[in-house]
Amino acid sequence: MLARILRYTLQLLVKLNENMKNIAKKLVHFCTQKPKIVYAVLLLLAVVFTAQIPRIKIDTDPENMLSAEHPARVFHNEVKTRFAMHDSIVVGIVDTKTENGVFTPASLTDIYDITESILSIDGVVSADLMSISTVDNISQSESGTIRFEWMMDKPPSNLDESKKIRNYLERLPLLQDTLVSQNGKAAAIYVPIKDKNESYNIAEQIRANINKLEGSADWYITGLPVAEDQFGVEMFIQMGISAPLAGLTIFILLFFFFRNIPLIIAPMVVAMATVMITMGALIGMGYTVHIMSSMIAIFLMPIAVVDSVHILSEFSDRHKPGADLKETIEEVVGHLFTPMLYTSVTSSVGFYSLMLTPIPPVQIFGAFVGSGILLAFVITITFMPSYLSRMNDASLDKLQLVMHSSEGGSRIAKVAKFLGGFALRFKASLVIGFAIVFAISVWGITQIQINDNPVRWFKQDHEIRVADKVLNENFAGTYDAYVVLSSSNTLMSLKDLLATDKPASLSDWAAEQLTQLSGQPMSEQYQQLLLNIDDKLFSEVSDAEADYLNATLVNAESALSQSKAFQSPELLTYVESLQDYLKASGLVGKSNSLADVVKVVNRELRSGEEKDYALPNSPQAVAQTLLQYQSSHRPNDLWHFVTPDYQSTLIWLQMTSGDNQDMSQVIALVDEFMTQQPLPQNVQLDWAGKAYLNVVWQDNMVAGMLDSLVGAFVIVFIMMVLLFRSLVFGVLAMLPLTITITFIYGLIGIIGKDYDMPIAVLSALTLGLSVDFAIHFLERAREVYKQTNDIKQTFTVMFDEPATAITRNALVIALGFTPLLFAPLVPYITVGIFLASIMAISALVTLLILPAVMTMGKRIVFK
Incomplete structure (x- = not known):
């Protein structure tokens, strides 16, 4: 029964393929006869879709890596609302040149002036801004009473006043290592903002005000919101640079191959039209351009010219002076139609598989690159015949001269022939060598570490990266995560x-x-x-x-x-124990909680001495300390740590690293603590904060990428079996793909490169493009063998024009991504390096391992 279904399916697909070839033949014939109509339609589409590009909206917020309905994201936003939390820009001042650090009249005056200027910026939540000049000094007035006074209501006039401020700050654990460093060399200003999408503009205004200062101290600006927003600004600039550079690189390569500018204009038009229509469609449909979709243009540019290069290569090989130009074009396209169709479909399947991931920006990226590849195929088989049919004899004669001389394209041909001879001469050694590399690569994959951090998207010498390093060396940490404890004890109606x-x-x-x-x-x-x-x-x-x-x-x-659960000394003691446990681990720089507020106020209400820096022993005493705290200049600060009904409390964790691995260790540490000291009855613990959300979407991405890769691998394998109507050829087609994916990801694990978002997405490109070369090689090899019925002669023919075309395409795609190597943004550099490597390796594997395996297994392959 199964065999009958498979046979029927194969017959149906063969018939479908023949019907499509007939349709394509008629379409190509129409294009050669009516080229101006094709030009007009393509121009109209390009103009209509390009007109949408000015409506572009940039989005680099990692929160959007999760859907708006994801439970972790919903809870995170609920916590921000419940505790009146805002995304913050961190402004730091470091002075290592003077003995007193930042506690000099000059530096403290600068801090005061910058704070005042920040308070006047639109978009800043002034009431919650934290600076030495906007917080209270908490001290004992007399026994049983407490005094709140501004820490620095005006700049100090002398060094003694500066030292007095430092002494005040040293008595307040809430502010130590948060607003000032323990060594006194650095101070920070936390700037809460209403809209994180305005963080770059606000940071630029702060920089402008800092530049007016005359002090000798160094100023830094960092924080995830400004890092993400600045990445968006630089990403937009990078889009405008990398895509044209990729186009220029491809143009130069094509000129080197064909030495014929009129001829190579055609694939450039195909590439440009594909990019403009795809990006225009994405923007016109209302999608924002995220870090992934910003790479659509640079991905499509090299991929879109692949089929054109195959057509040009075979056309230059087949067309002879005096032959009917249009007949040659139709013959070439008809001959290449099936492998071009299947390579386009398999490439698009690789990208469409990304739609299986639970990450919205990755889904959009996969959908539009996959659609762009299919669009490039349609444009290629319509525009290329139209364009070639209108070429004049002078250009065609020049092409023949270049392609059949000892220069130009034949240099690539010599390389291809050398690879063919090498593959057949050392076939056993190659197979053994690749098997060893494959085994080592499998081990390397087990060493892969999943990790990402938006600040690391910048190069090490970038001002954001430098600021992040300096401030995290001086303070408890600029990365935030929140442990949220909630009580289910509710009031009766x-x-x-x-x-x-x-x-x-x-x-x-x-x-x-x-x-x-x-x-x-x-x-x-x-x-x-x-x-x-x-x-x-x-x-x-x-x-x-x-x-x-x-x-x-x-x-x-x-x-x-x-x-009012969190007025209970028992629950506050549990919070205090968790904080101590995290501090002792060394993974958390510092934590602030309601317990810290209570202990500071309790100390000043009693003796003002360190022995009374402790939690009171009754709910009433706790309530009294909190009531006293609300008489400060910043009473609403209390509600950042506890809700007004005292049923939820928040522990603010400060960490010096925003890496997912470090955050995951902190999560594991809290789980370990709860195992040793179970949560009190009717209390539950949850997580929020940007650092935590990054872990969630990374986990989702890895699981989603694995599902999409496995699913797409199976689909592509089935397609290969159906395309070649042979299980053996289906397995052969998957060899370069399997070896390339394993080698690339094994190498990533071996060299210790973090498995981050760009690396994860590369699996789709590897899957789609690594099989392209194999399809062309195997399809042509089978056709040639039918004609020659001799293996040696078959590979002699294969390592002429077909291998030359594959080598050209590998170079075009690999070198087409090299402009990314000069980008100032790390994800673009990562993509450039690995994509060039993927193309080079997959082409090399195709031209070396396939002929070796096919020759060694000739009785099975060519039976």
């Missing part, structure tokens, strides 16, 4: 509370309370009810009513006290 033993005479009063207080947060309902009960008790009430009201008052106060 007022209806239930008021219903207990209620006298009939208070029914109307109780109903009035329910109506009046409904719609407010539950804790606020209880607070207001307590006030209303007090008022009612002062009016004339009966004994029964007074008893009810007093009982309800006691019940409400008790319930409200119990619901």
Whole structure:
């Protein structure tokens, strides 16, 4: 039954292929007869879609690597709202030239002036800005009382005043290693912003103000929001540089191959039209250009010319002076149609497989590159025949002269023939050598480390990267993650509370309370009810009513006290223990929490000495410290650590590294702590913060890429078997692909290169393009063998024009990506290096391993 289904499927595909070839034959004939119509249609499409490009929107926010509905992203945004958190730019000043560091009148005056200038910038959340001049000094006024005064309400006039400020800061653990370094050589300003998409503009205004200073200290600006936004600005510039450079590189290569400018204009038109239409479609459909989709142009430029180079190579080989030009064109395209179609489809399948990943920008990238490859195929088989059919005799004669002389294209032919001779002479050694390389590569894959960090998208000497390094050396860390603890102890409804033993005479009063207080947060309902009960008790009430009201008052106060879970010394002690555990690990530079706020205030309320830097022993005492804290100049800072109902609290982790591996270790450390000290009853722990989100989308990406790679590999294998109608040839077609993917990713593991987003996406390109060369080689080899019926003669023919065309294409694609090597952004450099390597290796494997294996297994292959 299965054999019958497979046979029927093969017959159907053969018939479909023949029908498509017939349609293509008619289409090519039309194009050679009516070239101007093809020109007009292509020009119209290019103009219409290119007109969409000015509407481009750039997006480099890693949060968008997760869908808006992803639970981790939803919770992260909920936490930001719940605790009034904002993305922040970190501005740092470092002075290692003076003995007192930044604690000199000059440096502190600069800090004061820069802070004032930042407060006036639109888009800055002024109330939450943290600087030495905007925070409070907390000290004891007299026993049992506390004083809040500005740490630096004006710049100091002398060194003694500067030292006094340093002494104040040293007494406040909340600010040490956050606002000032322990060695006193550095200070920081945390600039919360309303919209992270404005971070680059705000950072530029801060830089402009810093440039007006005359001090000798060094200033730095970093933080994930400004790094991501600045990457977007530089990415946009890079798009405008790399794509034209890639086009120029391809043009120079084609000129070197064909020495005929009128001829090589055709593939350049194909490439440019493909890029403009694809990018125009992406932008016109409302998609933002992310780090991945910004590479669409540079990906498509070399890929789009591949089929054109095959056509030009065979056309230059077949066309002879005096022959009918249009017949030669139709013959060439007809001959190449099937391998070009299948290479285009397999390449697009490789990219379409990215749509299986749960990462929206990667899905968009895969969809549009896959569609762009198919578009390039359609443009190639329509525009190329139209263009070639209008070439004059002088250009054609010049082409013949170049291609059949001892110069120009034949240099590539000599290389191809050398590879053919080498492959057949040392076939056994090659097979053994590749088997050893394959085994080592498999081991290398097991060494791959998954890691990414947006700051590392810049080169090491970039100002963002330098600032990140310097500030993380001086402070507890500029990378944030949040541990969120939530209690499920909830207040009963007022209806239930008021219903207990209620006298009939208070029914109307109780109903009035329910109506009046409904719609407010539950804790606020209880607070207001307590006030209303007090008022009612002062009016004339009966004994029964007074008893009810007093009982309800006691019940409400008790319930409200119990619901404020994080006023409990026990829960705050658990938070404190977790902080100590993280600090001892060395993975977290510092953590700040509600427990730290309580301990500082408690110390100053008692003796002001270090022995009282501890948590109080009762909820009432905790509540008293927090009430005192709210009399400071920044009372709302409390709500960054706890919600007003005290049912959720946040631990702010500062880390010196934003690498996913380090964040994953911190997550594992917290899990380890909870194993040793289980969470208190009715308390749950969750994560938020940019560093945590990066881990989530990286994990999703790796799992998604693996699924897409495996799925696409199986699909491509089935396509190869169906294309060649042979299991043996299907396996042969997958050999270069398998060896190339294994070698590239094995090399990544061996050299210790992090498996990041650009590296992950390369699997699709490897999958799609590594099989292209094999398809052309195997299809032509089988056809030639049918004509010669001799293996030696077959490979003699194969290492003439077919191998030359494959070598040309490998060079075009590989060198077409080399402009990326000069980019200032690391992901582009990574893509450039590995794509060039992939193309070179896959072509080399095709031209060496396939003839070796086919010759050694000739009885099976050519039976």
